[in-house]
Amino acid sequence: MPRASGAVLGALNVATLLLSIPIIGAGIWLSHRGSTDCERFLQRPVIALGVFILLVSIAGIAGACCRNNCLLWIYLLVMFVLILLLFCFTVFAFVVTNKGAGSVVSGRGYKEYRLGDYSHWLQRRVDNDNNWRRIRSCLQDGKVCQSLQEKNQTLNDFINSNLSPIQSGCCKPPTACNFTYASETVWVKPAGFNSSDDPDCNTWSNDQSMLCYDCQSCKAGVLANLKHDWKKIAIVNIVFLVFLIVVYSFGCHTFRTNRRDNSYPGYKY
Known part of the structure; x- marks a missing residue:
């Protein structure tokens, strides 16, 4: 189908945009209802994560639906950095939690x-x-x-x-x-x-x-408790990493398609 990759990219980013809303809500809830210093300590990272996901999703939707190559390029750059950081963190988590047992x-x-x-x-x-x-x-x-x-x-x-x-x-x-x-x-x-x-x-x-x-x-x-939690987080990260790579692949395909269409305006699928 024409521009199928752009449609899929837009749909995936709509899903991540919807995901960002409860994350931001959780951060706001912690800022007002958190009863301990530990809960309040989490509010800023949670809100920052939610806003980051929201902005990246908007850039992806706008780039895919409006066929804006500039936004798509920024989106792909951010996604590449995010994939790289997530990969490094996952490897690091496995390495530092490899030692230690009760x-x-x-x-x-x-x-x-x-x-x-x-x-x-x-x-x-x-x-x-x-x-x-x-x-x-x-x-x-x-x-x-x-x-x-x-x-x-x-x-x-x-x-x-x-x-x-x-x-x-x-x-x-x-x-x-x-x-x-x-x-x-x-x-x-x-x-x-x-x-x-x-x-x-x-x-x-x-x-x-x-x-x-x-x-x-x-x-x-x-540290024993942290090791257990980090192992679970690392597994979740692997799943999320696969999802990001899939989204990134659709983004790259959409970017190439838009650039080709801009180079050859009369080109038809």
Whole structure:
């Protein structure tokens, strides 16, 4: 069909334009209704992403429907850069999350995590005081440890529970500390305890605002959770990358067709 690629390109960009509307709406909602610093922190990136998708979609629609080669050229350039960045980020995500896994603890249903098992790049991110201050604030706002404490488990139930990486690393001391269980987030240090080879044993506090939030195990738990999330994001990115390549291909075909028509006005399909 004549100009079929332009019609398909326009339809695909209409779909992405419609997608941008709920993304922008989510950003505006976070700016007004976000109850924590973590939620409010997301508002600007979400709104920026939505506006970016909106503008690129409009350029693609205008270029395809109005046969404006200048807009199409800008659109294709932006799409190429976006594809390149998305490809690089996907590869990077797989590389930096390749290392690191929880260690099985004898007689426990949960795993424990060590910061040194993860990539140096990720370690530097959480070891940065400013970064960790924000992450710690998010953990406290999320009430991860508080929700664990509300279970009121016995010791046997607790040691057989399947804790999340963050709960295991931030809400309890490492098993090697040999502290006595009082509740999920209250552990009694042995009499005469002064120090330990594991610095996390000294960092642990029964103060519910402190717990093990500054422990190396807590940072490792955050990275374990991040690794899991990044793996899922990388898979979604691959699907999105394929979609972008398809759209880019239609865009290139439409651009070539428009340029040919402009060069030979009398040309008919």
